[in-house]
Amino acid sequence: MKLRIALADDHQMFRxxxxxxxxxxxxxxxxxxxASGEEVLxxxxxxxxxxxxxxxxxxxxNGIEATHKLLAAHxxxxxxxxxxxxxxxFVIELLNAGARGYITKGEAGDELLRAIRTVRxxxxxxxxxxxxxxxxxxxxxxxxxxxxxxxxxxERQVLQLIAEGYTSPRIAERLHLAPSxxxxxxxxxxxxxxxxxVAELTRYAITNGISPSAVSEVARQV
Amino acid sequence: MKLRIALADDHQMFRxxxxxxxxxxxxxxxxxxxASGEEVLxxxxxxxxxxxxxxxxxxxxNGIEATHKLLAAHxxxxxxxxxxxxxxxFVIELLNAGARGYITKGEAGDELLRAIRTVRxxxxxxxxxxxxxxxxxxxxxxxxxxxxxxxxxxERQVLQLIAEGYTSPRIAERLHLAPSxxxxxxxxxxxxxxxxxVAELTRYAITNGISPSAVSEVARQV
DNA sequence: GAACGCCTACCGGTTTCCCGGTAGGCAGAA
DNA sequence: TTCTGCCTACCGGGAAACCGGTAGGCGTTC
Numbered sequence: 456m457k458l459r460i461a462l463a464d465d466h467q468m469f470r471x472x473x474x475x476x477x478x479x480x481x482x483x484x485x486x487x488x489x490a491s492g493e494e495v496l497x498x499x500x501x502x503x504x505x506x507x508x509x510x511x512x513x514x515x516x517n518g519i520e521a522t523h524k525l526l527a528a529h530x531x532x533x534x535x536x537x538x539x540x541x542x543x544x545f546v547i548e549l550l551n552a553g554a555r556g557y558i559t560k561g562e563a564g565d566e567l568l569r570a571i572r573t574v575r576x577x578x579x580x581x582x583x584x585x586x587x588x589x590x591x592x593x594x595x596x597x598x599x600x601x602x603x604x605x606x607x608x609x610e611r612q613v614l615q616l617i618a619e620g621y622t623s624p625r626i627a628e629r630l631h632l633a634p635s636x637x638x639x640x641x642x643x644x645x646x647x648x649x650x651x652x653v654a655e656l657t658r659y660a661i662t663n664g665i666s667p668s669a670v671s672e673v674a675r676q677v
Numbered sequence: 678m679k680l681r682i683a684l685a686d687d688h689q690m691f692r693x694x695x696x697x698x699x700x701x702x703x704x705x706x707x708x709x710x711x712a713s714g715e716e717v718l719x720x721x722x723x724x725x726x727x728x729x730x731x732x733x734x735x736x737x738x739n740g741i742e743a744t745h746k747l748l749a750a751h752x753x754x755x756x757x758x759x760x761x762x763x764x765x766x767f768v769i770e771l772l773n774a775g776a777r778g779y780i781t782k783g784e785a786g787d788e789l790l791r792a793i794r795t796v797r798x799x800x801x802x803x804x805x806x807x808x809x810x811x812x813x814x815x816x817x818x819x820x821x822x823x824x825x826x827x828x829x830x831x832e833r834q835v836l837q838l839i840a841e842g843y844t845s846p847r848i849a850e851r852l853h854l855a856p857s858x859x860x861x862x863x864x865x866x867x868x869x870x871x872x873x874x875v876a877e878l879t880r881y882a883i884t885n886g887i888s889p890s891a892v893s894e895v896a897r898q899v
Numbered sequence: 900g901a902a903c904g905c906c907t908a909c910c911g912g913t914t915t916c917c918c919g920g921t922a923g924g925c926a927g928a929a
Numbered sequence: 930t931t932c933t934g935c936c937t938a939c940c941g942g943g944a945a946a947c948c949g950g951t952a953g954g955c956g957t958t959c
Contacts, residue, residue, distance in 0.1 A: 471786025472694035564693025
Protein backbone atom coordinates (compact mmCIF):
# COMPACT_ATOMS: atom_id res chain seq x y z
CA MET A 456 0.00 0.00 0.00
CA LYS A 457 1.41 3.30 -1.06
CA LEU A 458 1.67 6.13 1.42
CA ARG A 459 -1.01 8.65 0.55
CA ILE A 460 0.46 12.12 0.75
CA ALA A 461 -1.10 15.58 0.59
CA LEU A 462 0.98 18.65 -0.23
CA ALA A 463 0.07 21.99 1.34
CA ASP A 464 1.87 25.07 0.03
CA ASP A 465 0.60 28.31 -1.44
CA HIS A 466 2.86 28.03 -4.49
CA GLN A 467 1.44 25.72 -7.08
CA MET A 468 4.78 25.41 -8.80
CA PHE A 469 6.46 24.27 -5.62
CA ARG A 470 3.74 21.68 -5.15
CA UNK A 471 4.16 20.38 -8.68
CA UNK A 472 7.91 20.26 -8.38
CA UNK A 473 7.63 18.49 -5.05
CA UNK A 474 5.24 16.04 -6.61
CA UNK A 475 7.84 15.21 -9.22
CA UNK A 476 10.45 14.80 -6.52
CA UNK A 477 8.31 12.43 -4.47
CA UNK A 478 7.30 10.46 -7.55
CA UNK A 479 10.81 9.01 -7.55
CA UNK A 480 9.89 6.86 -4.58
CA UNK A 481 7.40 4.21 -5.72
CA UNK A 482 6.27 3.81 -2.12
CA UNK A 483 4.81 7.30 -2.12
CA UNK A 484 1.83 8.76 -3.88
CA UNK A 485 0.74 12.38 -3.82
CA UNK A 486 -3.02 12.12 -3.78
CA UNK A 487 -3.95 15.73 -3.09
CA UNK A 488 -2.72 19.30 -3.02
CA UNK A 489 -3.84 22.33 -1.03
CA ALA A 490 -2.94 26.00 -1.18
CA SER A 491 -4.10 26.94 2.31
CA GLY A 492 -4.97 25.52 5.69
CA GLU A 493 -8.63 25.56 4.83
CA GLU A 494 -7.99 23.48 1.75
CA VAL A 495 -6.01 20.93 3.74
CA LEU A 496 -8.94 20.39 6.06
CA UNK A 497 -11.33 20.14 3.15
CA UNK A 498 -9.12 17.61 1.40
CA UNK A 499 -8.72 15.46 4.50
CA UNK A 500 -12.47 15.43 4.97
CA UNK A 501 -13.12 13.91 1.58
CA UNK A 502 -10.38 11.31 1.15
CA UNK A 503 -8.01 9.21 3.24
CA UNK A 504 -4.63 10.81 3.82
CA UNK A 505 -1.65 9.24 5.55
CA UNK A 506 0.78 12.15 5.61
CA UNK A 507 0.76 15.88 4.96
CA UNK A 508 3.75 17.99 3.94
CA UNK A 509 2.65 21.26 5.42
CA UNK A 510 4.07 24.67 4.62
CA UNK A 511 3.94 27.00 7.61
CA UNK A 512 3.46 30.31 5.87
CA UNK A 513 0.27 30.27 3.90
CA UNK A 514 -2.31 33.00 3.35
CA UNK A 515 -5.45 32.53 5.40
CA UNK A 516 -5.10 29.64 7.82
CA ASN A 517 -1.42 28.98 8.37
CA GLY A 518 0.31 25.65 8.79
CA ILE A 519 0.40 25.56 12.57
CA GLU A 520 -3.28 26.23 12.97
CA ALA A 521 -4.07 23.84 10.17
CA THR A 522 -2.04 21.12 11.88
CA HIS A 523 -3.95 21.69 15.10
CA LYS A 524 -7.33 21.34 13.44
CA LEU A 525 -6.29 18.57 11.12
CA LEU A 526 -5.03 16.35 13.93
CA ALA A 527 -8.09 17.10 16.04
CA ALA A 528 -10.23 15.63 13.30
CA HIS A 529 -7.81 12.98 12.01
CA UNK A 530 -5.35 11.95 14.74
CA UNK A 531 -3.79 9.25 12.60
CA UNK A 532 -2.46 11.62 9.97
CA UNK A 533 1.26 12.41 10.18
CA UNK A 534 2.31 15.98 9.56
CA UNK A 535 5.72 17.16 8.42
CA UNK A 536 6.34 20.88 8.62
CA UNK A 537 8.03 22.47 5.65
CA UNK A 538 9.18 26.04 6.06
CA UNK A 539 11.58 28.58 4.70
CA UNK A 540 12.73 29.36 8.22
CA UNK A 541 14.14 27.40 11.11
CA UNK A 542 12.86 29.76 13.75
CA UNK A 543 12.95 28.05 17.12
CA UNK A 544 9.51 29.18 18.24
CA PHE A 545 8.08 27.99 15.04
CA VAL A 546 9.47 24.51 15.25
CA ILE A 547 8.32 24.06 18.80
CA GLU A 548 4.87 25.40 18.11
CA LEU A 549 4.46 23.07 15.21
CA LEU A 550 5.65 20.09 17.24
CA ASN A 551 3.27 21.07 20.00
CA ALA A 552 0.54 21.13 17.41
CA GLY A 553 1.31 17.48 16.82
CA ALA A 554 3.61 17.49 13.81
CA ARG A 555 6.11 14.64 13.55
CA GLY A 556 8.75 16.32 11.46
CA TYR A 557 10.19 19.65 10.49
CA ILE A 558 12.38 20.54 7.53
CA THR A 559 13.52 23.84 6.12
CA LYS A 560 13.35 24.54 2.42
CA GLY A 561 17.03 25.23 2.56
CA GLU A 562 17.65 21.52 2.97
CA ALA A 563 18.19 19.04 0.19
CA GLY A 564 15.31 17.26 -1.43
CA ASP A 565 16.56 13.93 -0.12
CA GLU A 566 16.06 15.27 3.35
CA LEU A 567 12.33 15.29 2.78
CA LEU A 568 12.32 11.69 1.59
CA ARG A 569 14.32 10.71 4.64
CA ALA A 570 11.86 12.55 6.87
CA ILE A 571 8.89 10.87 5.28
CA ARG A 572 10.39 7.43 5.79
CA THR A 573 11.20 8.20 9.41
CA VAL A 574 7.82 9.68 10.24
CA ARG A 575 6.08 6.80 8.51
CA UNK A 576 7.66 4.50 11.04
CA UNK A 577 6.10 6.55 13.80
CA UNK A 578 9.26 8.34 14.75
CA UNK A 579 10.00 12.07 14.74
CA UNK A 580 12.36 13.68 12.27
CA UNK A 581 13.98 17.09 12.52
CA UNK A 582 16.42 18.29 9.90
CA UNK A 583 19.95 19.09 11.15
CA UNK A 584 19.27 22.81 10.89
CA UNK A 585 16.54 22.79 13.45
CA UNK A 586 17.56 19.85 15.59
CA UNK A 587 20.11 21.95 17.40
CA UNK A 588 17.73 24.75 18.21
CA UNK A 589 15.18 22.44 19.74
CA UNK A 590 17.37 20.18 21.85
CA UNK A 591 17.71 22.88 24.45
CA UNK A 592 13.97 23.21 24.72
CA UNK A 593 13.53 19.47 24.94
CA UNK A 594 15.72 19.35 28.04
CA UNK A 595 13.38 21.42 30.12
CA UNK A 596 9.99 20.49 28.83
CA UNK A 597 8.47 23.53 30.50
CA UNK A 598 9.69 25.71 27.75
CA UNK A 599 8.23 23.40 25.20
CA UNK A 600 4.79 23.99 26.65
CA UNK A 601 4.76 27.48 27.98
CA UNK A 602 7.50 29.94 27.21
CA UNK A 603 7.69 29.35 23.53
CA UNK A 604 4.32 30.38 22.21
CA UNK A 605 4.71 33.91 23.45
CA UNK A 606 1.70 34.61 21.32
CA UNK A 607 -1.48 32.65 21.74
CA UNK A 608 -3.15 31.00 18.79
CA UNK A 609 -5.74 33.75 18.61
CA GLU A 610 -3.06 36.41 18.73
CA ARG A 611 -1.12 34.82 15.91
CA GLN A 612 -4.28 34.69 13.87
CA VAL A 613 -4.95 38.38 14.46
CA LEU A 614 -1.34 39.28 13.79
CA GLN A 615 -1.40 37.48 10.49
CA LEU A 616 -4.46 39.41 9.35
CA ILE A 617 -2.98 42.72 10.49
CA ALA A 618 0.12 41.98 8.46
CA GLU A 619 -2.03 41.19 5.46
CA GLY A 620 -3.46 44.69 5.59
CA TYR A 621 -6.78 44.16 7.32
CA THR A 622 -8.08 46.82 9.71
CA SER A 623 -9.41 45.84 13.10
CA PRO A 624 -13.07 46.11 12.08
CA ARG A 625 -12.39 43.95 9.06
CA ILE A 626 -10.55 41.38 11.16
CA ALA A 627 -13.45 41.34 13.59
CA GLU A 628 -15.79 40.52 10.73
CA ARG A 629 -13.61 37.70 9.47
CA LEU A 630 -13.21 36.14 12.88
CA HIS A 631 -16.77 36.86 14.03
CA LEU A 632 -15.59 38.95 16.97
CA ALA A 633 -16.36 42.37 18.33
CA PRO A 634 -13.97 45.06 17.04
CA SER A 635 -13.08 45.82 20.63
CA UNK A 636 -11.88 42.26 21.10
CA UNK A 637 -9.62 42.48 18.12
CA UNK A 638 -8.24 45.72 19.51
CA UNK A 639 -7.43 43.99 22.77
CA UNK A 640 -5.60 41.22 20.95
CA UNK A 641 -3.75 43.79 18.91
CA UNK A 642 -2.61 45.62 22.03
CA UNK A 643 -1.59 42.43 23.77
CA UNK A 644 0.46 41.40 20.78
CA UNK A 645 2.21 44.76 20.69
CA UNK A 646 2.87 44.69 24.42
CA UNK A 647 4.26 41.16 24.34
CA UNK A 648 6.52 41.78 21.38
CA UNK A 649 7.35 45.38 22.25
CA UNK A 650 6.18 46.61 18.87
CA UNK A 651 4.24 49.82 18.45
CA UNK A 652 2.73 50.14 15.00
CA VAL A 653 1.49 48.22 11.99
CA ALA A 654 4.78 48.46 10.13
CA GLU A 655 6.68 46.75 12.93
CA LEU A 656 3.96 44.14 13.34
CA THR A 657 4.08 43.40 9.63
CA ARG A 658 7.85 43.03 9.64
CA TYR A 659 7.67 40.72 12.61
CA ALA A 660 4.97 38.61 11.00
CA ILE A 661 6.96 38.28 7.81
CA THR A 662 10.32 37.52 9.37
CA ASN A 663 8.71 34.97 11.64
CA GLY A 664 6.71 33.35 8.92
CA ILE A 665 3.38 34.11 10.54
CA SER A 666 2.51 35.86 7.33
CA PRO A 667 3.85 34.60 4.01
CA SER A 668 6.55 36.94 2.82
CA ALA A 669 5.16 36.56 -0.65
CA VAL A 670 2.64 39.18 -1.60
CA SER A 671 0.31 36.50 -2.81
CA GLU A 672 -2.56 38.95 -3.09
CA VAL A 673 -0.57 41.02 -5.54
CA ALA A 674 0.20 37.92 -7.53
CA ARG A 675 -3.45 37.13 -7.70
CA GLN A 676 -4.54 40.66 -8.62
CA VAL A 677 -2.46 40.67 -11.79
CA MET B 678 21.99 18.10 -27.72
CA LYS B 679 20.26 18.59 -24.45
CA LEU B 680 19.46 22.06 -23.20
CA ARG B 681 21.86 22.85 -20.39
CA ILE B 682 19.94 24.48 -17.57
CA ALA B 683 21.07 26.19 -14.39
CA LEU B 684 18.67 26.69 -11.47
CA ALA B 685 19.04 29.75 -9.27
CA ASP B 686 16.98 29.83 -6.09
CA ASP B 687 17.91 30.25 -2.47
CA HIS B 688 15.94 27.21 -1.40
CA GLN B 689 17.81 24.02 -2.04
CA MET B 690 14.66 21.99 -1.69
CA PHE B 691 12.92 24.00 -4.36
CA ARG B 692 15.89 23.50 -6.66
CA UNK B 693 15.90 19.76 -6.08
CA UNK B 694 12.17 19.51 -6.60
CA UNK B 695 12.43 21.58 -9.75
CA UNK B 696 15.20 19.35 -10.95
CA UNK B 697 12.91 16.37 -10.59
CA UNK B 698 10.19 18.21 -12.46
CA UNK B 699 12.46 19.12 -15.37
CA UNK B 700 13.90 15.62 -15.52
CA UNK B 701 10.60 14.54 -17.04
CA UNK B 702 11.60 16.18 -20.30
CA UNK B 703 14.49 14.24 -21.85
CA UNK B 704 15.44 17.31 -23.86
CA UNK B 705 16.44 19.13 -20.70
CA UNK B 706 19.33 18.67 -18.35
CA UNK B 707 19.97 20.58 -15.15
CA UNK B 708 23.73 20.96 -15.09
CA UNK B 709 24.13 23.42 -12.23
CA UNK B 710 22.46 25.02 -9.26
CA UNK B 711 23.02 28.33 -7.52
CA ALA B 712 21.66 29.83 -4.30
CA SER B 713 22.44 33.47 -5.09
CA GLY B 714 23.23 35.87 -7.90
CA GLU B 715 26.92 35.59 -7.16
CA GLU B 716 26.79 31.83 -7.52
CA VAL B 717 25.01 32.10 -10.85
CA LEU B 718 27.82 34.23 -12.24
CA UNK B 719 30.42 31.87 -10.85
CA UNK B 720 28.70 28.87 -12.37
CA UNK B 721 28.37 30.48 -15.80
CA UNK B 722 32.04 31.36 -15.75
CA UNK B 723 33.13 27.74 -15.36
CA UNK B 724 30.76 25.81 -17.62
CA UNK B 725 28.54 26.34 -20.66
CA UNK B 726 24.95 27.17 -19.81
CA UNK B 727 22.07 27.57 -22.26
CA UNK B 728 19.29 28.67 -19.95
CA UNK B 729 18.87 29.89 -16.39
CA UNK B 730 15.72 29.64 -14.30
CA UNK B 731 16.27 32.63 -12.07
CA UNK B 732 14.49 33.37 -8.83
CA UNK B 733 14.07 37.09 -8.25
CA UNK B 734 14.25 37.21 -4.48
CA UNK B 735 17.60 35.85 -3.33
CA UNK B 736 19.82 36.99 -0.50
CA UNK B 737 22.79 39.01 -1.64
CA UNK B 738 22.64 39.74 -5.34
CA ASN B 739 19.04 39.41 -6.49
CA GLY B 740 17.78 37.93 -9.72
CA ILE B 741 17.44 41.19 -11.63
CA GLU B 742 20.96 42.35 -10.93
CA ALA B 743 22.27 38.87 -11.60
CA THR B 744 20.50 38.79 -14.97
CA HIS B 745 22.09 42.11 -15.91
CA LYS B 746 25.59 40.94 -15.12
CA LEU B 747 25.10 37.46 -16.46
CA LEU B 748 23.95 38.66 -19.89
CA ALA B 749 26.69 41.25 -20.03
CA ALA B 750 29.21 38.42 -19.81
CA HIS B 751 27.22 35.75 -21.67
CA UNK B 752 24.72 37.33 -24.08
CA UNK B 753 23.66 33.98 -25.52
CA UNK B 754 22.24 32.66 -22.29
CA UNK B 755 18.45 32.74 -21.98
CA UNK B 756 17.00 33.76 -18.65
CA UNK B 757 13.56 32.90 -17.35
CA UNK B 758 12.45 34.77 -14.26
CA UNK B 759 10.79 32.71 -11.57
CA UNK B 760 9.20 34.64 -8.77
CA UNK B 761 6.59 34.43 -6.10
CA UNK B 762 5.27 37.79 -7.25
CA UNK B 763 3.68 39.07 -10.42
CA UNK B 764 4.45 42.67 -9.62
CA UNK B 765 4.42 44.76 -12.77
CA UNK B 766 7.60 46.65 -11.93
CA PHE B 767 9.38 43.44 -11.26
CA VAL B 768 8.47 41.93 -14.58
CA ILE B 769 9.43 45.03 -16.50
CA GLU B 770 12.74 45.37 -14.69
CA LEU B 771 13.61 41.78 -15.37
CA LEU B 772 12.66 42.02 -19.03
CA ASN B 773 14.72 45.18 -19.35
CA ALA B 774 17.59 43.27 -17.83
CA GLY B 775 17.30 40.92 -20.79
CA ALA B 776 15.23 38.03 -19.50
CA ARG B 777 13.13 36.16 -22.06
CA GLY B 778 10.47 34.78 -19.79
CA TYR B 779 8.68 35.35 -16.53
CA ILE B 780 6.61 32.93 -14.49
CA THR B 781 5.14 33.14 -11.02
CA LYS B 782 5.47 30.29 -8.58
CA GLY B 783 1.72 30.33 -8.32
CA GLU B 784 1.56 28.81 -11.80
CA ALA B 785 1.51 25.14 -12.63
CA GLY B 786 4.73 23.24 -13.17
CA ASP B 787 3.83 22.62 -16.79
CA GLU B 788 3.92 26.34 -17.29
CA LEU B 789 7.65 26.30 -16.72
CA LEU B 790 8.20 23.54 -19.27
CA ARG B 791 6.13 25.49 -21.78
CA ALA B 792 8.18 28.62 -21.08
CA ILE B 793 11.45 26.77 -21.53
CA ARG B 794 10.38 25.40 -24.90
CA THR B 795 9.23 28.82 -26.05
CA VAL B 796 12.32 30.66 -24.91
CA ARG B 797 14.52 27.99 -26.41
CA UNK B 798 13.06 28.94 -29.79
CA UNK B 799 14.16 32.49 -29.24
CA UNK B 800 10.74 33.79 -28.35
CA UNK B 801 9.54 35.46 -25.18
CA UNK B 802 7.19 33.77 -22.76
CA UNK B 803 5.13 35.41 -20.05
CA UNK B 804 2.74 33.41 -17.95
CA UNK B 805 -0.91 34.44 -18.16
CA UNK B 806 -0.73 36.08 -14.75
CA UNK B 807 1.78 38.67 -15.82
CA UNK B 808 1.09 38.94 -19.52
CA UNK B 809 -1.79 41.31 -18.99
CA UNK B 810 0.14 43.65 -16.78
CA UNK B 811 2.94 44.11 -19.24
CA UNK B 812 1.08 44.47 -22.51
CA UNK B 813 0.20 48.04 -21.69
CA UNK B 814 3.82 48.85 -21.00
CA UNK B 815 4.94 47.19 -24.20
CA UNK B 816 2.74 49.48 -26.27
CA UNK B 817 4.60 52.62 -25.36
CA UNK B 818 8.16 51.49 -25.04
CA UNK B 819 9.02 54.60 -23.07
CA UNK B 820 7.49 53.10 -20.04
CA UNK B 821 9.49 49.95 -20.49
CA UNK B 822 12.64 52.01 -20.16
CA UNK B 823 11.73 54.69 -17.72
CA UNK B 824 8.69 53.66 -15.75
CA UNK B 825 10.64 51.21 -13.70
CA UNK B 826 11.36 53.53 -10.82
CA UNK B 827 7.71 54.40 -10.61
CA UNK B 828 8.51 55.91 -7.27
CA UNK B 829 10.65 59.03 -7.14
CA UNK B 830 13.73 59.14 -4.98
CA UNK B 831 11.92 61.12 -2.32
CA GLU B 832 9.02 58.70 -2.33
CA ARG B 833 11.29 55.70 -1.90
CA GLN B 834 12.95 57.46 1.00
CA VAL B 835 9.61 58.12 2.67
CA LEU B 836 8.40 54.59 1.96
CA GLN B 837 11.47 53.11 3.57
CA LEU B 838 10.90 55.09 6.74
CA ILE B 839 7.22 54.16 6.82
CA ALA B 840 8.18 50.50 6.52
CA GLU B 841 10.60 50.92 9.39
CA GLY B 842 7.79 52.04 11.63
CA TYR B 843 8.13 55.82 11.61
CA THR B 844 5.00 57.97 11.72
CA SER B 845 4.58 60.87 9.32
CA PRO B 846 5.53 63.54 11.89
CA ARG B 847 8.65 61.58 12.77
CA ILE B 848 9.56 61.18 9.12
CA ALA B 849 9.06 64.91 8.63
CA GLU B 850 11.53 65.59 11.43
CA ARG B 851 14.13 63.25 10.00
CA LEU B 852 13.85 64.69 6.51
CA HIS B 853 13.38 68.30 7.64
CA LEU B 854 10.00 68.58 5.94
CA ALA B 855 6.54 69.69 6.96
CA PRO B 856 4.34 66.80 8.14
CA SER B 857 1.88 67.74 5.42
CA UNK B 858 4.53 67.17 2.79
CA UNK B 859 5.25 63.71 4.09
CA UNK B 860 1.54 63.00 4.01
CA UNK B 861 1.41 63.98 0.36
CA UNK B 862 4.30 61.68 -0.46
CA UNK B 863 2.63 58.90 1.46
CA UNK B 864 -0.60 59.36 -0.47
CA UNK B 865 1.18 59.53 -3.80
CA UNK B 866 3.02 56.32 -3.01
CA UNK B 867 -0.19 54.58 -2.09
CA UNK B 868 -1.96 55.84 -5.19
CA UNK B 869 0.86 54.80 -7.51
CA UNK B 870 1.20 51.34 -6.04
CA UNK B 871 -2.49 50.84 -5.30
CA UNK B 872 -1.77 50.09 -1.66
CA UNK B 873 -3.99 51.34 1.14
CA UNK B 874 -2.37 50.92 4.52
CA VAL B 875 0.90 50.62 6.37
CA ALA B 876 0.90 46.85 6.36
CA GLU B 877 0.73 46.70 2.57
CA LEU B 878 3.34 49.43 2.23
CA THR B 879 5.65 47.54 4.54
CA ARG B 880 5.22 44.30 2.64
CA TYR B 881 5.88 46.09 -0.63
CA ALA B 882 8.99 47.76 0.72
CA ILE B 883 10.36 44.47 2.01
CA THR B 884 9.62 42.41 -1.06
CA ASN B 885 11.06 45.10 -3.32
CA GLY B 886 14.20 45.61 -1.31
CA ILE B 887 13.40 49.19 -0.43
CA SER B 888 13.51 48.12 3.16
CA PRO B 889 15.85 45.32 4.21
CA SER B 890 13.78 42.27 4.82
CA ALA B 891 15.53 40.81 7.84
CA VAL B 892 14.09 37.53 6.64
CA SER B 893 17.41 36.51 5.22
CA GLU B 894 19.24 37.27 8.44
CA VAL B 895 16.83 35.13 10.39
CA ALA B 896 17.27 32.32 7.93
CA ARG B 897 21.00 32.64 8.22
CA GLN B 898 21.04 32.73 12.02
CA VAL B 899 19.72 29.22 12.16
C1' DG C 900 6.98 80.61 -23.18
C1' DA C 901 4.43 76.66 -22.12
C1' DA C 902 4.11 72.10 -20.43
C1' DC C 903 5.54 68.73 -17.45
C1' DG C 904 7.25 66.37 -13.33
C1' DC C 905 8.75 66.78 -8.80
C1' DC C 906 8.95 68.76 -4.28
C1' DT C 907 7.01 71.54 -1.24
C1' DA C 908 2.75 72.98 1.80
C1' DC C 909 -1.89 73.61 3.50
C1' DC C 910 -7.22 72.95 3.92
C1' DG C 911 -10.98 69.86 5.29
C1' DG C 912 -12.99 65.48 6.87
C1' DT C 913 -13.66 60.34 8.46
C1' DT C 914 -11.58 56.19 9.97
C1' DT C 915 -8.32 53.64 12.30
C1' DC C 916 -4.65 53.20 15.37
C1' DC C 917 -2.81 53.23 19.80
C1' DC C 918 -2.91 53.53 24.80
C1' DG C 919 -5.15 53.25 29.33
C1' DG C 920 -8.49 50.97 32.27
C1' DT C 921 -12.25 47.50 33.66
C1' DA C 922 -14.68 43.02 33.62
C1' DG C 923 -17.27 38.57 32.91
C1' DG C 924 -16.95 33.57 31.26
C1' DC C 925 -14.41 29.53 31.11
C1' DA C 926 -10.92 25.85 31.28
C1' DG C 927 -7.09 23.90 33.49
C1' DA C 928 -3.74 23.79 37.22
C1' DA C 929 -2.20 24.40 41.97
C1' DT D 930 -11.50 25.98 45.66
C1' DT D 931 -8.70 29.43 44.30
C1' DC D 932 -5.66 31.02 40.96
C1' DT D 933 -4.10 31.72 36.45
C1' DG D 934 -4.35 32.30 31.56
C1' DC D 935 -7.04 33.08 27.68
C1' DC D 936 -10.88 34.86 25.20
C1' DT D 937 -14.35 37.80 25.13
C1' DA D 938 -16.20 42.89 25.40
C1' DC D 939 -16.79 47.67 26.59
C1' DC D 940 -15.39 52.72 28.00
C1' DG D 941 -12.73 57.07 26.82
C1' DG D 942 -9.40 59.91 24.39
C1' DG D 943 -5.47 61.64 21.72
C1' DA D 944 -2.63 60.61 17.71
C1' DA D 945 -2.09 59.08 13.29
C1' DA D 946 -3.70 57.26 9.09
C1' DC D 947 -6.35 57.80 5.08
C1' DC D 948 -8.93 60.30 1.39
C1' DG D 949 -10.07 64.47 -1.36
C1' DG D 950 -8.70 68.94 -3.21
C1' DT D 951 -5.69 73.13 -4.10
C1' DA D 952 -1.31 75.56 -5.02
C1' DG D 953 3.33 77.82 -5.41
C1' DG D 954 8.40 77.09 -6.60
C1' DC D 955 11.71 75.02 -9.50
C1' DG D 956 14.13 72.66 -13.09
C1' DT D 957 13.82 70.33 -17.59
C1' DT D 958 12.07 69.77 -21.97
C1' DC D 959 9.59 70.84 -26.14
